[in-house]
Amino acid sequence: MSHCLPLSPQFCGDSGCSVRSNSVLRISECDLTVERRAEIRAEFQTFGSARIVDFLAPDVAAAASEVLQSFDAWSVVSIAPDGTPICLDWKDWERSRPDGRQPYSSNASFQYLFKSYPLVERLRDGCATGVLRTIAEYLTGTRFRRIVADATGHGEFIHVDGFASRFEAGHFLTTHTDKQPPGTPGIRKVAYSLNLTTQWDNDWGGQTAFWSDHDPPICLPPTYNTLLLFAVPRPHSVLYVPPYARGARLALTGWLHE
Numbered sequence: 001m002s003h004c005l006p007l008s009p010q011f012c013g014d015s016g017c018s019v020r021s022n023s024v025l026r027i028s029e030c031d032l033t034v035e036r037r038a039e040i041r042a043e044f045q046t047f048g049s050a051r052i053v054d055f056l057a058p059d060v061a062a063a064a065s066e067v068l069q070s071f072d073a074w075s076v077v078s079i080a081p082d083g084t085p086i087c088l089d090w091k092d093w094e095r096s097r098p099d100g101r102q103p104y105s106s107n108a109s110f111q112y113l114f115k116s117y118p119l120v121e122r123l124r125d126g127c128a129t130g131v132l133r134t135i136a137e138y139l140t141g142t143r144f145r146r147i148v149a150d151a152t153g154h155g156e157f158i159h160v161d162g163f164a165s166r167f168e169a170g171h172f173l174t175t176h177t178d179k180q181p182p183g184t185p186g187i188r189k190v191a192y193s194l195n196l197t198t199q200w201d202n203d204w205g206g207q208t209a210f211w212s213d214h215d216p217p218i219c220l221p222p223t224y225n226t227l228l229l230f231a232v233p234r235p236h237s238v239l240y241v242p243p244y245a246r247g248a249r250l251a252l253t254g255w256l257h258e
C-alpha cells in the first residue's frame with residue numbers, strides 16, 4: 001500500500017479537528033485472562049490470524065469512531081493508469097474526478113480506492129491531535145507491541161506504522177500480500193486492522209477476505225472495536241463497497257516490524 005507523504009506542521013490540514021483526548025487508554029493487556037491470551041495465540045498460530053474483540057476501552061473507541069466519522073483531512077489513495085500511486089486531498093479528488101466512485105482503469109493486477117490518513121506519520125510530524133494522537137501514541141508504544149508479540153508468539157517488534165482508512169460506496173482494495181515496499185524501514189511481520197465502524201450491514205461489502213490456493217477463503221466483516229491481526233505476507237483484500245452502502249467503514253491499519 002502507498003501512503004501520503006509527511007506534511008510539515010503548517011500544512012497539517014486537520015487543525016479544525018480538535019477533540020477530547022483525556023481518556024486514559026485501558027486496553028486489553030490487563031483485561032485478557034491468561035487463558036484468553038493462550039487461545040488467541042493458538043488461533044494465530046493455527047490460522048495465521050486472530051481477532052481480539054473489545055480492544056480499546058469503550059470510551060476511547062467511541063471517541064475515535066466519532067472523530068473519524070466527521071473527519072475532514074482524508075486523502076483519496078489509488079493507482080493511476082501509468083502505475084504510479086495517487087494520494088490526493090479528497091476535495092481535490094472530487095473536483096478532478098466528479099464520478100470519484102469509479103477507480104482509474106489500470107492494467108495492473110493490483111488496484112485500490114479509499115480514503116486514507118497517515119496517522120503515525122502525522123504523530124511524528126506533530127500534526128496528530130486529540131484521541132487520534134492518543135491512539136497513535138499507544139499503537140507505536142511498547143505496550144501494544146508487547147500485546148501483539150504475546151498474541152502472535154512473535155519476538156520483539158522494533159517499529160509500528162499505521163494509517164486511518166475510510167471505505168465508502170465504490171471503494172475497495174484488491175488482493176495483495178502486504179509485502180514490504182522497497183526502501184521502507186523494518187520488516188513487516190504482522191498486520192493489524194482495528195475497526196471503528198459502529199454499524200455495518202453485511203450487504204455493504206468491506207469484509208476483509210483471506211485467499212488461499214488450498215483452503216476456502218475466509219471473509220471477516222468489519223466488527224466494531226475488534227483488532228484483527230494476521231501474519232505477513234498473506235493474500236488478502238477488502239471487498240468492494242457497493243453503491244447502495246449507506247455507511248463508511250472506518251479502521252486503523254498498519255504493520256508491526258521485526
Ligand SMILES: O=C(O)CCC(=O)C(=O)O
Binds near residue numbers: 178236238
Ligand atoms: O482494513 C483491513 O481490513 C485491511 C486493510 C489492508 O489490507 C491494507 O491496508 O493493506
Ligand SMILES: [Fe+2]
Binds near residue numbers: 191
Ligand atoms: Fe493489506
